[in-house]
Amino acid sequence: MNDSFDAEVFDIDDGFDTPIKRMKLEEEVDCYDLDDDSDQESLEPAPAATSVLERALSELYGIKNLIGPQESRRMRAIEALEDFIRPASLPTHQAPVTQPSAVLAKTQTQRRTAAKDMSPALAEEQLSDVEMLSAPPSPDPTRGTPGSGRGKAVSRSVGAFLSPCSVSHAVSIALPDALEDLIRAQASLPLGPASSSGFTNPPRPLPTYGHRAPSPEPIEDASTQEDVDPIEEITLDDMAPVQGNRRDHGAARVGPWTATKDASHTPARPFGRATAPMLDDSVVERIHTTLRSRFAMAAFRPYQKEAVWAAVAGKDVFVILPTGSGKSLTYQLPAVIAPGLTVVVSPLISLIIDQVAHLAAWGIPAVHFSGPRPTHHPTDLLPGADGAVPYKVCYVTPEKIVQSRRLIQIFEQLHKDGLLDRFVIDEAHCVSNWGHDFRQDYIELAKLRQSYPDVPITALTATAAPRTKQQVIDILQLRPDFTDIEGPLYRDNLVFSVVPAETSSAMAVHQQAARMVQLRFRGMCGIIYCMSKNETTKAADSLAAVGIHALPYHAGLEAAERDRVQGEWSGGRIKVVCATTAFGMGIDRPDVRFVIHVGMALSVAGYYQAAGRAGRDGKTAECISLFRWKSKAIPEMVLNAAHSMDDGKRQHLYETLWFMADTVCCRNEMMLRHFGHDRHFQCGKCDNCKREKSDLRSIPPDTHLGIQTSLYRAVRGNDGQWTVPQLLKAMPGLCNKLKALSPPVRMLAIIYALRHGFISEVAANARVRLRPGREPTAVSELQYDRQVPLW
Numbered sequence: 001m002n003d004s005f006d007a008e009v010f011d012i013d014d015g016f017d018t019p020i021k022r023m024k025l026e027e028e029v030d031c032y033d034l035d036d037d038s039d040q041e042s043l044e045p046a047p048a049a050t051s052v053l054e055r056a057l058s059e060l061y062g063i064k065n066l067i068g069p070q071e072s073r074r075m076r077a078i079e080a081l082e083d084f085i086r087p088a089s090l091p092t093h094q095a096p097v098t099q100p101s102a103v104l105a106k107t108q109t110q111r112r113t114a115a116k117d118m119s120p121a122l123a124e125e126q127l128s129d130v131e132m133l134s135a136p137p138s139p140d141p142t143r144g145t146p147g148s149g150r151g152k153a154v155s156r157s158v159g160a161f162l163s164p165c166s167v168s169h170a171v172s173i174a175l176p177d178a179l180e181d182l183i184r185a186q187a188s189l190p191l192g193p194a195s196s197s198g199f200t201n202p203p204r205p206l207p208t209y210g211h212r213a214p215s216p217e218p219i220e221d222a223s224t225q226e227d228v229d230p231i232e233e234i235t236l237d238d239m240a241p242v243q244g245n246r247r248d249h250g251a252a253r254v255g256p257w258t259a260t261k262d263a264s265h266t267p268a269r270p271f272g273r274a275t276a277p278m279l280d281d282s283v284v285e286r287i288h289t290t291l292r293s294r295f296a297m298a299a300f301r302p303y304q305k306e307a308v309w310a311a312v313a314g315k316d317v318f319v320i321l322p323t324g325s326g327k328s329l330t331y332q333l334p335a336v337i338a339p340g341l342t343v344v345v346s347p348l349i350s351l352i353i354d355q356v357a358h359l360a361a362w363g364i365p366a367v368h369f370s371g372p373r374p375t376h377h378p379t380d381l382l383p384g385a386d387g388a389v390p391y392k393v394c395y396v397t398p399e400k401i402v403q404s405r406r407l408i409q410i411f412e413q414l415h416k417d418g419l420l421d422r423f424v425i426d427e428a429h430c431v432s433n434w435g436h437d438f439r440q441d442y443i444e445l446a447k448l449r450q451s452y453p454d455v456p457i458t459a460l461t462a463t464a465a466p467r468t469k470q471q472v473i474d475i476l477q478l479r480p481d482f483t484d485i486e487g488p489l490y491r492d493n494l495v496f497s498v499v500p501a502e503t504s505s506a507m508a509v510h511q512q513a514a515r516m517v518q519l520r521f522r523g524m525c526g527i528i529y530c531m532s533k534n535e536t537t538k539a540a541d542s543l544a545a546v547g548i549h550a551l552p553y554h555a556g557l558e559a560a561e562r563d564r565v566q567g568e569w570s571g572g573r574i575k576v577v578c579a580t581t582a583f584g585m586g587i588d589r590p591d592v593r594f595v596i597h598v599g600m601a602l603s604v605a606g607y608y609q610a611a612g613r614a615g616r617d618g619k620t621a622e623c624i625s626l627f628r629w630k631s632k633a634i635p636e637m638v639l640n641a642a643h644s645m646d647d648g649k650r651q652h653l654y655e656t657l658w659f660m661a662d663t664v665c666c667r668n669e670m671m672l673r674h675f676g677h678d679r680h681f682q683c684g685k686c687d688n689c690k691r692e693k694s695d696l697r698s699i700p701p702d703t704h705l706g707i708q709t710s711l712y713r714a715v716r717g718n719d720g721q722w723t724v725p726q727l728l729k730a731m732p733g734l735c736n737k738l739k740a741l742s743p744p745v746r747m748l749a750i751i752y753a754l755r756h757g758f759i760s761e762v763a764a765n766a767r768v769r770l771r772p773g774r775e776p777t778a779v780s781e782l783q784y785d786r787q788v789p790l791w
């Protein structure tokens with residue numbers, strides 16, 4: 001195994017901006033707490049190690065506060081971290097998957113200095129530690145450093161445990177971010193309760209703990225180590241992404257989510273990555289001052305710093321952060337600092353108006369060109385006699401920036417004068433037809449790079465799966481060295497559940513939703529998402545019938561009426577809006593406690609986007625989908641998908657149906673998988689994590705094969721004359737095994753068989769027939785995973 005690790009060593013007292021050394025290590029390095037007299041036998045993460053673990057877990061799995069005094073929790077945490085950093089299962093040509101960044105060091109000098117202020121006994125111990133650490137490495141790699149008996153930085157393939165106050169030199173590999181941000185994140189992120197249901201896998205013992213490390217090597221003076229190899233600065237962008245899930249159980253997932261393993265997909269990626277370029281101290285100071293004085297914010301949220309730094313450094317930036325995480329600041333703050341104008345392309349007029357109002361409230365001059373009656377003329381953007389631009393931020397719709405010749409002329413003029421600072425493409429997933437909200441005009445934004453090659457571009461979105469992301473990068477022609485910022489998309493305050501609708505009638509579902517609001521969310525603020533404009537009015541009527549005042553909102557309303565509804569809602573005068581997805585992106589009321597879908601979202605990403613309106617204040621909020629399994633519209637949709645939808649839309653439909661029907665897999669895991677995070681995860685809060693019994697889980701593997709075979713035969717037997725609804729209806733009669741399945745599971749069985757090619761669709765005259773596809777496959781060949789449902 002030739003795996004080596006790129007590691008950086010930092011002096012703890014100098015902060016973590018500049019590594020004092022970069023080195024290559026042949027093996028991973030654990031750092032033990034030197035103050036722990038009991039040696040490695042009772043290795044306990046010191047506080048900083050706990051922070052490191054928590055951060056890693058938060059980054060990777062969205063799990064917070066998992067590390068507690070209980071051994072089992074700790075072990076689960078360590079198991080998770082181990083999975084994160086252990087390279088053993090990676091192909092040898094790959095670099096470690098995560099940033100080789102966080103490294104702690106307490107120099108001997110510092111320890112000697114510290115000893116001066118200690119009591120004689122402590123000082124003696126401290127100095128003895130220093131002496132001990134100065135000792136040359138043990139000639140016997142299987143023994144500890146001579147005379148130590150205490151923890152050392154030792155090579156082993158488990159984890160990184162760091163203690164800032166007691167480790168002499170420690171090297172960590174695999175932590176995703178600078179420690180400075182770790183501490184900030186720890187300070188600013190509320191820690192949610194640990195998952196009550198815990199992980200699906202039983203916690204494993206830690207066999208390597210308590211064993212004497214095989215190859216202790218102090219990393220005290222890296223320059224004397226043979227494996228030191230000065231390396232180019234490594235950023236996360238240089239790192240190869242994870243190839244699949246390095247946990248055995250996750251690699252074998254089946255279901256629509258495995259589609260991300262198709263050759264046409266980019267590989268899965270790790271949670272959370274970002275790297276900030278270096279900036280002059282004066283610039284850094286200015287950024288912090290601006291944050292506090294102009295935006296009245298005390299500190300950056302996670303990942304904002306990296307994005308702001310990169311923008312200020314003039315780089316192209318791609319930011320994928322969760323809904324409500326504060327993406328706007330990542331271009332607004334650099335816009336304030338830069339000398340010229342920042343142009344923001346945003347898809348919705350309501351969103352634009354909202355942003356301009358926010359900036360006005362902070363005293364930042366902003367203007368917009370959107371809608372049929374703009375309030376400004378493009379020449380208003382030109383600099384005055386003093387040469388300064390009157391507006392720092394200009395919002396435009398994609399249509400405007402593409403079509404308005406006058407506006408284009410002004411941008412060209414500003415560009416010539418060196419006053420066009422940056423283009424920002426908000427909701428950048430709209431560029432991609434793989435995205436859930438594709439907008440034709442966004443494609444035209446490709447011209448920005450062609451017309452203004454030297455003007456940097458920022459792309460922002462909360463919802464870009466890998467394929468979408470790549471398409472956005474290609475279309476916008478981001479420079480190869482663009483700064484790539486991805487935060488974990490998991491929001492731990494959102495509780496997802498899918499509730500079967502009592503009947504298939506739309507009216508009954510609206511009434512069910514109204515009762516739910518009346519009983520569970522009375523007096524709270526929320527949104528009811530409907531599938532059609534018509535439905536929004538009917539849903540509002542149903543709420544009125546139970547005494548809850550709600551207003552409808554959809555794109556068909558007059559602009560003034562839309563503004564009125566949004567104003568009433570944002571101003572807190574009405575609590576509930578029944579809306580189509582027109583009321584979505586950018587809606588930023590903090591205290592939305594529930595989002596109920598009475599109609600099916602058209603994609604998982606769209607669902608995430610809509611649900612993301614909830615809980616933006618960080619407090620718990622519920623995202624409920626009332627799903628009409630009994631509705632004939634669902635098989636119709638599957639039926640139509642084959643001949644009327646392109647591959648992307650069909651994939652979205654299958655995934656969404658799967659998301660709704662799956663009663664085993666954590667809802668958050670399904671969403672994260674959609675976004676390319678191929679990891680096993682349980683939030684412990686969603687309906688599936690809390691569910692004790694599932695008819696999916698109860699199907700044993702051989703039955704899966706039986707169902708597969710039955711489907712295959714059934715379709716063949718009828719000479720391919722089956723339509724999807726016919727088959728759904730006939731299924732219970734076709735095979736005993738299918739009889740037992742509920743309608744959702746039957747639907748999943750069909751989707752599964754279609755996705756995996758056991759049956760194939762043939763579209764003819766707007767009807768779809770099903771034909772047998774490839775032979776049913778033994779479950780083992782499908783790498784069946786006992787932890788997750790086969791369909």
Ligand SMILES: Nc1ncnc2c1ncn2[C@@H]1O[C@H](COP(=O)(O)OP(=O)(O)OP(=O)(O)O)[C@@H](O)[C@H]1O
Pocket residue numbers: 297298299300301304321322323324325326327328329461462585586587588612
């Ligand atoms: N560092 C910060 N400190 C405090 N508040 C912040 C910070 N950054 C952003 N916010 C606030 O968080 C809220 C959400 O920010 P923003 O609208 O930029 O989110 P977003 O990531 O664009 O969400 P969405 O994708 O849902 O539109 C805003 O009210 C914003 O003012």
